[in-house]
Amino acid sequence: MKLARFFLTGVFFGIVLTKAEAVSWYRIYEMFHFQSFHMFGIIGTALITGIIGIQLIKKKKLKDFNGFPITIIDKERGFWRYIIGGSLFGLGWALVGSCPGPIFILLGTGMYAVAVVFIGALLGTYIYGLLLDYLPH
């Protein structure tokens, strides 16, 4: 049952994002129009929690669940892939109001139209796989 703990983490994540309304198209629209603090508060609090947690892990050299030292891999250096890829994702995020996590979560809430977004996201990932050698990174 090695996968059970991940499944349960996913259930927890799905409940939190739904109840936080981070899965709501409306909340994303409101965020990009800077008309509410709600989403900024969520991301900000998650960040503060994450920064404190990761600093503690590094300072105390904590071990993970299996007893191995925790190492967090740094992101690859680069600029163009992050700014161009990020902007393209931003366009999609503001258009259909979901990032990859919420796509799955919304399917669970019974919003079946989101299946089209999901298929689009799979196709987009596939197209990236075909084109990546031709793109600036």
Added chain:
Amino acid sequence: MEIIYGTWHWSISGFLIGMTMLILIYFGKSFGMSSNLRTLCSMAGAGKFSDFFKMDWREQKWSLAIVLGAIVGGFIAFHFLSNGSGVNLNPDTITQLQSLGIDAPNGKLLPDALFSIETLQSPKGFAILLIGGLLIGFGTRYAGGCTSGHAISGLSNLQLPSLVAVIGFFIGGIIMAHFLLPIIFKTA
């Protein structure tokens, strides 16, 4: 019980999302949802067409277990932990949406103008959802992560590339929300 059945406060929500990331680090993994799209392409046989998808997807089963859990979590939250009082937007936002012909939430998570079954059956409605998905899939893989991977995990670890990616998210998001959405919805 409004504290559970209504909108969860941003401070509680944010703290719990941060904890989700820390729990996954404790489990020896990392927090990122968009990589599952790559795994699913690989499972569907995309490795025949691009080396990018030549991977042992079995090593990602833990992440797919999170996806399954997230779907179940969405189901539980929607059916058992909601009373329809949520999504209380800024009144200015609602007025603005009205001028674009987009229905107010009234407790719904998503507007019918984009996500109802009738909208889905119109060519324009279908195209919007598909193009949105394409941008999300292509953009997240190009940038190497999404909100969870860059905005939460990457920034928590003070990664400069993640900051660039998040700036990109906002460049694209602001262009769409302020300039493109009005064009898309006003030209019916």
